[in-house]
Amino acid sequence: MQTLFLDASRPEDIQTAGAILSSGGLVAIPTETVYGLAANALDPAAVEKIFAAKGRPHDNPLIVHICALEQWAPLVTQLPPAALRLAEAFWPGPLTVILPRSERVPAATSAGLPTVSVRFPAHPAAQAVIRAAGTPLAAPSANPSGRPSPTRFAHVRADLTGKVDALLDGGDCGVGVESTVLSLVGPVPRVLRPGGVTLEQLRAVLGDVELDPAVEAPLAPGTAPASPGMKYRHYAPRAPVTLVDASPADYAAYVNRQPGVRALCFTEDLPLLTVPAVSYGGRYRPEEQARGLFAALYRLDEAGEAPILAHLPAKRGVGLAVFNRILRTAGFSVKNPTGRLLVGLTGPSGAGKSTLAAAWARSGWQVVDCDALTRRPEVYDADCVARLMAAFGADIAPNGVLDRRLLAQRAFAAPEPKRLLESIVFPKILAALDRELERAFAAGADLVALDAPTLFESGLDARCARVVVVTAPEADRLARICARDGLSEAEARRRLAAQPPESFYRDRADAVLENGPGDDLAAQGLAFAAVLRRELEARR
Numbered sequence: 001m002q003t004l005f006l007d008a009s010r011p012e013d014i015q016t017a018g019a020i021l022s023s024g025g026l027v028a029i030p031t032e033t034v035y036g037l038a039a040n041a042l043d044p045a046a047v048e049k050i051f052a053a054k055g056r057p058h059d060n061p062l063i064v065h066i067c068a069l070e071q072w073a074p075l076v077t078q079l080p081p082a083a084l085r086l087a088e089a090f091w092p093g094p095l096t097v098i099l100p101r102s103e104r105v106p107a108a109t110s111a112g113l114p115t116v117s118v119r120f121p122a123h124p125a126a127q128a129v130i131r132a133a134g135t136p137l138a139a140p141s142a143n144p145s146g147r148p149s150p151t152r153f154a155h156v157r158a159d160l161t162g163k164v165d166a167l168l169d170g171g172d173c174g175v176g177v178e179s180t181v182l183s184l185v186g187p188v189p190r191v192l193r194p195g196g197v198t199l200e201q202l203r204a205v206l207g208d209v210e211l212d213p214a215v216e217a218p219l220a221p222g223t224a225p226a227s228p229g230m231k232y233r234h235y236a237p238r239a240p241v242t243l244v245d246a247s248p249a250d251y252a253a254y255v256n257r258q259p260g261v262r263a264l265c266f267t268e269d270l271p272l273l274t275v276p277a278v279s280y281g282g283r284y285r286p287e288e289q290a291r292g293l294f295a296a297l298y299r300l301d302e303a304g305e306a307p308i309l310a311h312l313p314a315k316r317g318v319g320l321a322v323f324n325r326i327l328r329t330a331g332f333s334v335k336n337p338t339g340r341l342l343v344g345l346t347g348p349s350g351a352g353k354s355t356l357a358a359a360w361a362r363s364g365w366q367v368v369d370c371d372a373l374t375r376r377p378e379v380y381d382a383d384c385v386a387r388l389m390a391a392f393g394a395d396i397a398p399n400g401v402l403d404r405r406l407l408a409q410r411a412f413a414a415p416e417p418k419r420l421l422e423s424i425v426f427p428k429i430l431a432a433l434d435r436e437l438e439r440a441f442a443a444g445a446d447l448v449a450l451d452a453p454t455l456f457e458s459g460l461d462a463r464c465a466r467v468v469v470v471t472a473p474e475a476d477r478l479a480r481i482c483a484r485d486g487l488s489e490a491e492a493r494r495r496l497a498a499q500p501p502e503s504f505y506r507d508r509a510d511a512v513l514e515n516g517p518g519d520d521l522a523a524q525g526l527a528f529a530a531v532l533r534r535e536l537e538a539r540r
């Protein structure tokens, strides 16, 4: 088949795409999530061509794309208030809503299901093509069935040239993972596939929203998936992929020991790795990971067939969608190479870290208090004192005994001496920490928490497989600091102002535990601990 190459920035090309679609043809189009392979959603013969071009199983329904709210009502038999609230909050955008299907939608579009999924994409070219076609468009992701979804035009061209009527070049896709698929058919709204709109955002609008169990775990044999697309091996490159659940330090150490492997990793892992590696985004940047994941899989595919060891992403925000995709890429195989989890515990002063640490310690965890570690005499050994004297003056240690107040006066006077102090003392603290951890592991501990107020600033987060942030409203933190440390409110405010803003901690957390009035911090901490225990047992 002759395939036309069209450019989304040219109005006449949009009209050409529309004309092909309204006469029953197939066109690959850009959307804000991934490229879609579009056909007239109301024409069973056109829809059938999608299944053929993708090699898509016939029991996997398609999403119907609209470019105006009025197009929705004719496709469904009911439009409940929750649906309209969702449209108001998230459309146009990466959310797909499932409702009972009307007679207008051919059974073939929904693979025979009594429901239909509808989405109003935000991409201007997608909207313009739907308008030009004059009909809602069915559009699955534009990959051959089972392969990674294309987020770059070059990937669409490589996969579909010769198989469809036209390809519309709209550049790179901004979100990078597909839309969130939400069913409004059951008693409680349920996410069947996480995507560009997060669970947190949906709950803020709808209240109770469930997560389908198939999002995070393989279906039990014999169970029917709520979303048929969930049962196929998916998003897979040609090489086998295994997910590795480990801190950056442990991930790199493990991967570097495996012969003939490649890494699909975070940007921060790159300098630690000695094997060929492709990054899919920063460790704490789920949006970047979403944008980068499928393109990284294509790159790995082009570069060979050696096994891929992928670094497990955090599930927060759009990270849940990244996790869901990469888990399928790996056929659900996740390995924890150390058999233990080191959990960093941090957050702003007065939030309640010690309360949580105490709750974990009571439930049998080892907790390492990093503040106490920095004051241990073993940190200030003869070598350390000699270096400090060379850097800050011999008089900071009269007769070899460190005068900590004088050292603090000199070191904390400005950023430069503070960095110098840290460069001398941090390696000693890390060595003390390593000895402490060795003792804990030798005693059989497998869940260990590092209570570290400056977890990120000190780089200790690179040792941790998870980061838990405890936070509380600022007023509560101020009150706690004043009461605990006998500070005035102004002094407490100054201390908080010297720390990073709350968002700094939230943006880096696997879990954020709230400790405001009415919150049960210990209960949240123990629930999270139970999840970690299950993950640890399942991934040994």
Ligand code: TXA
Pocket: 031, 033, 034, 035, 036, 037, 060, 061, 062, 063, 094, 096, 098, 110, 113, 115, 116, 117, 119, 121, 139, 140, 141, 142, 177, 178, 179, 180, 181, 192, 193, 226, 227, 228, 229, 230
């Ligand atoms: O972002 C997206 O949603 C992209 C772009 C092109 O819009 N489209 C996309 O379509 O990802 P597709 O076909 O690759 O994925 C649709 C998913 C499948 O898992 C399918 O099983 C599920 O949505 N789905 C569609 N209609 C459904 C329905 N009526 N009931 C349950 N699941 C449905």
Ligand code: MG
Pocket: 140, 141, 149
């Ligand atoms: Mg797909």
